[in-house]
Amino acid sequence: MATKRASKRAYSDDYLKFGFTSIVIEGIEKPQCVICLKVISAESMKPFQLKRHFEKEHPTYNDRDVSFFQRQSQSVKKSRLDTTGQTAITIRAAVEASYVVSLRISKSKKPHTNGEELVLPCTKDIVRIMIGADAVKKLSSLSISDNTVQRRIQEMSEDIKNQVVEQIKQSPIFVLQLDESTDVSSCAKLMIYVRYIHDSNFKEEFLFCQPLDFQTHGIDVFNKVDTFFCKRRSRLEKSWSCLHRWRSFYVGKPFWVPDTR
Known part of the structure; x- marks a missing residue:
């Protein structure tokens, strides 16, 4: 007996008038309320179900226009840690930069403390002078301490070793x-x-x-x-x-x- 396959619904900007934005969890796009931050199932990505949640849970927001929900949506995306949020993008960039700096320290055979004691202060000075003081704040999430650099180098070394082992296997x-x-x-x-x-x-x-x-x-x-x-x-x-x-x-x-x- 053939089973009925559930159709996947994509998020529409029209859903914002019901107070819902979207969030990606484990590769699945789901609706998220910008008021109570509740995430509901992907199967509930339907206008009548989103409207029902909005009217039942947040009746006091019925007179708000779409611009209000747009501001709420932007605030939610900046604060949350999903793959589409600005915070997650900043964290991923900081982690990547940490690996790049650790690799350069390793190649130059310099002490691991150079990252925190020399590289980061110099980078902040360059960014402040050439770009501006506001851009320096983004560097606060960059971790290149002695222990972090050591751990990054070990992780990269183990990854290279695993790649070599896989090539030997073939x-x-x-x-x-x-x-x-x-x-x-x-x-x-x-x-x-x-x-x-x-x-x-x-x-x-x-x-x-x-x-x-x-x-x-x-x-x-x-x-x-x-x-x-x-x-x-x-x-x-x-x-x-x-x-x-x-x-x-x-x-x-x-x-x-x-x-x-």
């Missing part, structure tokens, strides 16, 4: 290069580079860097690489199996592949 073959080095505190570091095929071309990327906490024997190196692939076993199952074959040669231990069922 590659028919790849090669790992292992390099051991020490930092300024004489702590041993294991650095892994990978070469694979992407879009019919060879591509080389830095995969990860992990400290060798205790010893630098073959089994210690293998365990670090094995841990990385184990966390991504569902995406790199074939690579993980090949890694254990490499273990039997590099470490001198019998070949063993755990049961992944």
Whole structure:
């Protein structure tokens, strides 16, 4: 038996005379009352239902003209946090700017505190002189503190790593290069580079860097690489199996592949 499909109604500017604007929630446009801020279902996006709410809940506003509801609608859109509101647009822009500044700090290898202590004050001075004092207020939502910059860099690093892993997964073959080095505190570091095929071309990327906490024997190196692939076993199952074959040669231990069922 065929089911009746409910038709989707789009918001019309004519609904504003009933005191309703629109709001997007989880990709669905719904009517919102500009007086009580109540959001009703998308199926209620009908003139008679909107009018019924208006006459029942707000009878004292019957004599107001459309310009009043337009002002109310603009006020609601400025204050709310939906995807179409001015506040949400400002927040998204501030977050994007925070990532861009954090990326530049990382590329320049400067202290993370430079964002809050140098970049932001300089930006405010430039904006105040060249644009005006009112524009400086928009920079108050920009967060580039020491901890924020560190967190942004970690998030971007993890995203890049995930992109590389996805490209490795699609590659028919790849090669790992292992390099051991020490930092300024004489702590041993294991650095892994990978070469694979992407879009019919060879591509080389830095995969990860992990400290060798205790010893630098073959089994210690293998365990670090094995841990990385184990966390991504569902995406790199074939690579993980090949890694254990490499273990039997590099470490001198019998070949063993755990049961992944």
